[in-house]
Amino acid sequence: MPRLRPHSVIPGFGLTLGYTLSYLSLIVLIPLTALALKGAVQPWAQFREAVFDPRTLAAWRLTFGTAFIASVINAFFGLIVAWTLVRYDFPGRRILDALIDVPFALPTAVSGIALTAIYSQNGWMGRWLQPLGIKAAFSPLGIVIALTFIGLPFIVRTVQPAVEDLDPAIEEAAALLGASRATTLARVIFPALQPALIAGFVTAFARSLGEYGSVIFISGNMPMKTEIASLLIVTKLEEFDYSGAAAIALLMLVSSFLLLLLVNVGQWWSTRHLRRVA
Amino acid sequence: MSFHPHTEPKWMRTAFIGASIVFVGVLILLPVISVFTEAFRKGVSFYLASISDPLAMSALRLTLITAGVTLAANLVFGLAASWVIAKFSFPGRNVLLSLIDLPFAVSPVISGLVFVLLFGAQGWFGDSLSRHGLQIIFATPGVILATIFVTFPFIARELIPLMQEQGAEEEEAAVLLGASGWQIFRRVTLPNIRWALVYGVVLANARAMGEFGAVSVVSGHIRGRTNTLPLHVEILYNEYNFSAAFAVASLLALLALVTLLAKAALEWRIRAEERPAVMEE
Numbered sequence: 001m002p003r004l005r006p007h008s009v010i011p012g013f014g015l016t017l018g019y020t021l022s023y024l025s026l027i028v029l030i031p032l033t034a035l036a037l038k039g040a041v042q043p044w045a046q047f048r049e050a051v052f053d054p055r056t057l058a059a060w061r062l063t064f065g066t067a068f069i070a071s072v073i074n075a076f077f078g079l080i081v082a083w084t085l086v087r088y089d090f091p092g093r094r095i096l097d098a099l100i101d102v103p104f105a106l107p108t109a110v111s112g113i114a115l116t117a118i119y120s121q122n123g124w125m126g127r128w129l130q131p132l133g134i135k136a137a138f139s140p141l142g143i144v145i146a147l148t149f150i151g152l153p154f155i156v157r158t159v160q161p162a163v164e165d166l167d168p169a170i171e172e173a174a175a176l177l178g179a180s181r182a183t184t185l186a187r188v189i190f191p192a193l194q195p196a197l198i199a200g201f202v203t204a205f206a207r208s209l210g211e212y213g214s215v216i217f218i219s220g221n222m223p224m225k226t227e228i229a230s231l232l233i234v235t236k237l238e239e240f241d242y243s244g245a246a247a248i249a250l251l252m253l254v255s256s257f258l259l260l261l262l263v264n265v266g267q268w269w270s271t272r273h274l275r276r277v278a
Numbered sequence: 279m280s281f282h283p284h285t286e287p288k289w290m291r292t293a294f295i296g297a298s299i300v301f302v303g304v305l306i307l308l309p310v311i312s313v314f315t316e317a318f319r320k321g322v323s324f325y326l327a328s329i330s331d332p333l334a335m336s337a338l339r340l341t342l343i344t345a346g347v348t349l350a351a352n353l354v355f356g357l358a359a360s361w362v363i364a365k366f367s368f369p370g371r372n373v374l375l376s377l378i379d380l381p382f383a384v385s386p387v388i389s390g391l392v393f394v395l396l397f398g399a400q401g402w403f404g405d406s407l408s409r410h411g412l413q414i415i416f417a418t419p420g421v422i423l424a425t426i427f428v429t430f431p432f433i434a435r436e437l438i439p440l441m442q443e444q445g446a447e448e449e450e451a452a453v454l455l456g457a458s459g460w461q462i463f464r465r466v467t468l469p470n471i472r473w474a475l476v477y478g479v480v481l482a483n484a485r486a487m488g489e490f491g492a493v494s495v496v497s498g499h500i501r502g503r504t505n506t507l508p509l510h511v512e513i514l515y516n517e518y519n520f521s522a523a524f525a526v527a528s529l530l531a532l533l534a535l536v537t538l539l540a541k542a543a544l545e546w547r548i549r550a551e552e553r554p555a556v557m558e559e
Contacts, residue, residue, distance in 0.1 A: 008366055010449050011459035016362040020374070023355045027426055028380055031392035034402060038395050077301045084298040088291055096298060098538060099306050105534035105541075106310070107488025108386070109508040110527040113515050114309035117316055117524075124308060149305055181286055210385020212491035213508070217515065230387040234495060237391065242400055249388045260383050 032253075039250030042243045050244035051251055055223055056232060063229040066140055067208035070147035071155075075201045078155030079193065085156070086163040100156045103149055108213025115146055116218045138220030143228065146214040151204035158200030162193050195270040199263050206259040210252060313531045316524035328525035336502045337510035337526075340418065344493075344506060345486040348425045349433075349479055356433030356478060361467075364441030365449060375438070381430040386491025390424045393496055416498030421506060424492040429482040436478035437471055444470055473551065477544045484537040488530055 039047075050056065085097050103111065119126045119136035129136050136142050166189065174184040212230040219226040229252055236245035285291070318325055328334065359378060363371055381389065395401050397414040407414060414420045448470070452462045468475075490508040497504040499513060507530055514523035 008446070008450075009453045010365050010446055010462070011453070012361060012463075013366050013368075016358040017366075017368070019358040020355065020362055023351075023358075024374075024377060027423070027430060028377065031396055031427070032380070032384070034395045035388070035392045077297070080294050081298045081302060084294045087285070088295055090295050092299070096302055098542065099302050101538055101541070102306050102310060102534065105484050105488075105537045107490060107508050107527075107530045107534065109490040109511050110313060110488070110530050110534075111309060113511065113520075113523060113527060114313045114316075117520070118308055118312050124312065125304070145305075149309070152302075152305065181290075185286070206383070210388065212386050212494075230385060230491065233387050233391060237394060237495060240400060242395060242398070245391060246395060249391050253384060253388055256383055256385065 035246055035249060035253070038242060039246035042247065046243060047247050050236070050241075050247040055227070056229075056248065058224045059227050059229045059232050062140060062143070062226065063209055066143040066228075067147055067205050067211075070144045070151055070208055071201050071205040073144070073148050074151045074155045074204055075197055078152055078200065079159055079197055081152075082156045082159035082163055086160060100153050103151075104153050108150070108211070109217075111149055111214040112146065112217035115142070115149060115214065119145060119218060137218050138222075138226065140219075140226060142218035142220070143215050143226065146218050147208040147211060150211055150214050151208050154204040154207060155197070155200035158203065159193060159196045162196035166192060195266065199267055202259050202263045202266075206256040206263075209256055209259075310531060310535075313524055313528050316520065317528040319524070320521040324521060325525045325528075328522035329529060331522070333502055333505070334507075334510060334526055337505045337507045338529075340421065340504070341487050341506045341508075343418070344422050344425050345483055347422050348429055348486045349482055351426055352429055352433050352482060353475075353479065355430075356437050356475075357463075359434045360437035360441045360471075361463075363438050364444075365446045378434050378438075379431050381427055384427075386428065386489065387495055389427045389492035390495025392427070393420055393423050415496050416500065417504060420496035421493050421504060424496045425486050425489055428489050428492050429485050432482035432485065433475070433478035436474045436481070440471055440474045441467075473544055473548050477541070477548070480537055480540050480544065484534060487533055 081096075081100070085093065085100075116123075116137050118124050119129070119142055121127065121130045121135075121137070123137070126136055134141070136145060170188055170192070171184055174188045175181075179187070210230055212228075212234075215228055216231055219228060219231075221227055221231055229248060233245045233248050233252075236242075236248065286294070359374075362368075363375060384392075394415055396403055397407060397420065398404055399408070399415070401415070414423065448466050449462050452466045457465070487506075488508055489506075490512070493506055494509060494512070497506070497509055499505060499509055501513065505513065507526060511523050511527045511530070514520075514526065
């Protein structure tokens, strides 16, 4: 048997490793295993029924669709915000920077009811959108708004360090070679920021798939129309359909694990790739 | 800024700054302001009555108990995990690191669901629990378990990179000078990591007090018994008692703002402590 105990004079290896592994197993590993077993060990017909019946399919389409649109909006504006925060000095820059973290810190139920109040027909935004024929609250658009709210910090905080790390020399080289500023932005700077932007996009997207608190107030929760996958899990649980809930949850969990794995592999690949180029 | 000589033309800068301010202002600032204006819509006395309502107070009590137990449990874990990962090298260390981050990838509702599958009426241990008259789901222990799960990595994640960076040399020196394990931890390690520790606790606390999805699944929404503040907000809101819902929500929004301020202060503090070390090099 290989020696597990490392050569070290520092005490406490056995105690801390044992405690860490026990606590990790009790709180995280055993519960997640229960979910995997409950979700996967059931007749295929029953699993298919839970995961692909028309109502669940509509929820998948809505969840993935709104998460995708929100993440695209955030990728566009998040890139601009990150660039602005790093490169320009203007009054209120620090406040703008601090506001980006609000969706991380604000409890999702609070964001949920606040967004609903703003975008319902008498709200600060809703009363302007209503005459234009745009129904924001209690529609898929409302879900997109909520997911944009919670997703923005993921993009900004991923892209910001990448903007800070840009080597000024490449911009200077582009300018000396006669490129206009617009060309430099599009052909030199944007490609350099792309890996961070994609990583932020996928992280925000993965997070949006499972979002619950900020969405369920503004969405209206109409079956087939504005019902997200997380809410279906709750509905199944309330009907004591544990297997159905676990089946949907398992599929969701696997998708977000795969997405986050993609981010990690992508980052690993791009750092290696960049190092080789350098 | 001045050190970027090749900057965008003025119109483009103005457009970028304008777009950023409008986007963040509408998307993020507006909801924060609306929480407070909605909370005071029916006046100060209604506000005070809403937040001092007995059901709101019992929700506050459960929220504080939950956050207290959660932070204590995850603090002990964070210290044990960072000690073993940062001070020793052993096979499987990176796997352990990834496993600690796992709860970050699990969505809120699923974080509650896993405990229902274990301890719910039809869960793995449901029968034996009810035979012994124990209840975890739809009771305080379930709320605490779900909260521990969602905040699991917070403290460990702040400590591990810092302790890895600091290495084990100071602790090794202490061992050679005859210090016991506890003395080393108290006198050598703890002073080195105290601000990162507070930072992790502040972030974990905000999430513990504000968690909604996971807690919503396990709590059963029993008023006065298993309702936390965020769940109380939901109940009031669904009863169309909007002003009271926003009044309670404003407490949570205040907590979020205090958290962000504390976070900024701690980041400043941690940077200030790192600076002399950089200058010595």
